[in-house]
Amino acid sequence: MITQQHDVIVLGAGLAGLRAAVEIARKNSEADIAVVSKVQLMRAHSVCAEGGTAAVMQPENGDSIELHAWDTVRGADFLCDQDVAMRFVTEIPGEINLLEHWGIPWSRRPDGRINQRPFGGHSFDRATFAADKTGFFEMQTLYDTLQKHANVVRYDECYVHAILIKDNVFRGVIVWNLTSGECFVLRGKALIIATGGACRMYGFTTYSLTATGDGMAMAYRAGLPLKDLEFIQFHPTGLVPSGILITEAARGEGGYLFNSQGERFMEKYAASKMELAPRDIISRAEMTEIENGRGYIEESGLDYVHLDLRHLGADKINERLPLIREVAMRFDFIDPIFTPIPVRPAAHYTMGGIHTDIDGATPVTGIWAAGEAACVSLHGANRLGSNSTAECLVWGKITGQKAAQYVKAQKAYADLPSESVINDAEASIFKRFTSFGAESSYVLKNELLKTMDTKAGVFRTATELEAALKTIRDIKQRLPLVKVMDHGHIYNTDLLNALETDNLIELSEVVVSGALARQESRGAHARRDFKTRDDANWLKHTLAYRTADGPRLEYMPVTITMWNPVERKY
Template sequence: MEVLNYDIIIVGTGLAGLRAAVEICRKNSRVKVALISKVQIMRAHSVCAEGGTAAVLHPEDGDSFELHAWDTIKGADFLADQDVVMHFVKICPEEMYLLDHWGIPWSRKEDGRINQRPFGGHTYPRATFAEDKTGFFEMQTLYDRLQMYENWDRFEEVFVTKLFIEDGKFHGLFAYDMLNGKFLVLKGKTVILATGGGGRIYAFTTFSHAVTGDGLALAYREGVPLKNMEFMQFHPTGLVPSGILMTEACRGEGGQLRNNKGERFMDRYAPEKMELAPRDIIARAEMTEILEGRGFKGPDGLDYVHLDLTHLGREKILERLPLIREVTMSYIGLDPIEKPIPVRPAQHYTMGGIDVDIDGRSKVPNLFAAGEVACNTLHGANRLGTNSTAECIVWGRITGEKALEFVENEKFEPEIPEGKIKDEEKRIVEFMQKDGKESIYQLRKELRQTMDRYVGVFRDEEGLKTAVNKIREIKQRFKNIKVHDKGMYYNTDLTTALELENMIDVAEVVAVGALERKESRGAHARRDYTKRDDKNYLKHTVAEYTPEGPRISYRDVKITIWKPVERKY
């Protein structure tokens, strides 16, 4: 078994992980950094981000930090911590200009300034974009920048299975090196988890297959709480039948939603903002149209509405939304210049995550989390589009700085007891030898169907109880799985089983949190408690691991400027 020593370990190479790595390396060329990803570095989900990144770049045209903060807080249905939001909006522009200096090809206005487009819930067009491939260009720019430094090592296609936390501190982790068919132990003085969200606990999702909530489950099982996990975002425009995202930029550029009567139905739900209302409101509007019979019949129950771009014209679609056209043409043989696109709400974002403070620090002082895996309470009950890539970049930088500070200032030598390493090795080997009756693929399918059906856009007590029971049944059956592949090299049967174990834990926290929150707020819409209840639930949900299931408690929201009001668009 190889045991390697590092100062800082970053798990995850999406926008958050890469930004953290750049920050550390550019500030200190002596610290040793390990960058780990279970897929190749540039295949992290972040390359899929399409529409843009929020930042106040043009105050001369009327935008301001206060406006960006207000939009975020109102969008969050007042569950965002307001100090965190103010901190965020002030750093976003700095980061957009840094990326500009590092070479990102931002789309530009006629006068040469960086262009920005409208996005849902934002009162000012502040989505900074590079065509409709923003995430790809951001990743590429950060990755290029990282090549300037030599004090980092790459661990690609290396799957982390356990964090070693001893005496309240992180000491290292255990990983399965798929490519080289061996196990690794990395000792580290500090860790940044940047492992992304848990989108793939749902079947109909916009997310890449690798987004299985691993970091959430790894931290949770070691006693680091998860926060606000019941708030799952459903994006209004998932392509039917695959779920591939039709970016909100389609509506930012003027796309319209229509039902089977040809009506622009959003005038009944958000007359002022129409198709640019926040995602939770549009997702509910679409589901209401579909459930009341004004949708179109889709395959396997995936009924849909139309996203109509035809009136935008060929030139605009080719210039601003080329990826959308490429995707619809190759996946469903439809040209959006000619015909409307079939769409319905698809799971799209995990608002909750590892419970961290404004610096991205968890209750374990040398364990940080950044990006979608983290819940620093920026997004509250509903994230605004473009605030996520911005969050990844902002807290990539912040956690990079803070992790470096820890290493520079604390005298700490990580030590992992030999027995603990042996135990984890034994656990993974036993996993590979599992020869039970249950198929991991069947269990995964059932888990996802359960989440889609009972923990979706609309929820109620009966459905949520059914979901919790079903998830616990799957958890029991998981003990009796079969892993067919017994080999050490690229054993995807094994990694699928490990991912499923993580997904089960994450799904349980989501469903239990949703059952306990007896109100409707942001993306959490209960049919049996249809109103927001500030008296009892203007609170963050904190979930702690116990072998019997999550223990739920609540924590106050930080309200510094804006008191909650009714949310109208």
């Protein structure tokens, strides 16, 4: 197989990957950098981020980094590592200013300074934004900045299938070029995995179709542990019936939630924060209202509540939430200036991911992970809105710096694994052409999505999770029988779907196993059969290691430096 080589391989060109690539290029102009993405660069899921990026930018008005850290720790239901939270809040204001210098059009206050809006679970208006297209403008700014560096080679529309590791040292990745159909080895000294989240394992989700957890799955197959994957965030305002996100900024700008009896029901669940309580609390409140007959009935079964923006007025909606208005009009044929929006909780964010330390380093020498693919342990059991794009920027920078330093010291490339290992990895991509079975990856995927939606959602029980695990394992058994009918190597989207489905199935087994084992309710993991948080037994991170019989679970302590867990009240 052909081999190309670069000092650093940045796997993923979303906010985390681009920020990492820019940092390496700035820190080490000698470093030869590859940026690999399975889609065109500006089509990474990060362009969908809408509402904002959290940072303390107004200390003179009473905000503080300690307050941002405390909000993050409390929002995380105390499963967040507190040294990580402090590093995060300390570094993110610098990133906001850096993007400003690189040309991002932040929305402004009347006096010309950067504006900030309220977001759920934050005690201060902290979400820095560019209308409701924040992710798009952040991506565009990083892309423009990356263009200034000559030492970056892009591999767009190249699917990475496997990570090559020998003697616990990174060696390279196996790549399938979707546009030419060729497979090749990309050899490197360092790898930064920035492949995003995995919530496409759910049917009702806010994610782009491409967010299939590939990086987490290939890391897991290569022997790296996944951390806290049972914690899946459900966003309270997924548009019914498509699941497209209605940003939290809609509530940040003053939107109300109503049940079918016309009540602003959040008063019963979080009287002080109301619609700006953390997402886990609002999602449970919505599902409780719906389950108790106070939702609106949808024939598809996606019963919903109303998000009402009418009182904000046309001017504010058009200035602050233009995308939301456009989405509601295009996909539901309603204009939020005149009509409430139908919403319900939608799978939105993977709190867990590839286990890293505070620098984003994984247990394998030469491999770092950043962004949603990673679990540096910032979000714990429940992420606060606007903290994710911020995390991508901070750990994009940190992992970029670390990788840049590392490759400077590595004079030579480490040996690749044997040819048979590489050939086997390539064969594992195309083996579906010769399968004797008649299973369809589309059918298996639909079974998976239905199972995850109905049995591993906002509320969970042992009975449902056991049933989900049984179905997932049954689907897993049928995977070798998947046959891909299109045998072309170029732009074979049937084959791509089969590979992505493998990844989602692998990861859903980890989500459900972790959720079944965790006999408590914490943050986004709400067990009907274990209703309260149990710090005595469960104040610990889950680590999942791959074995032939399914994930082996181990646990590690949470780092507590400032605040002992207390009851979470809003």
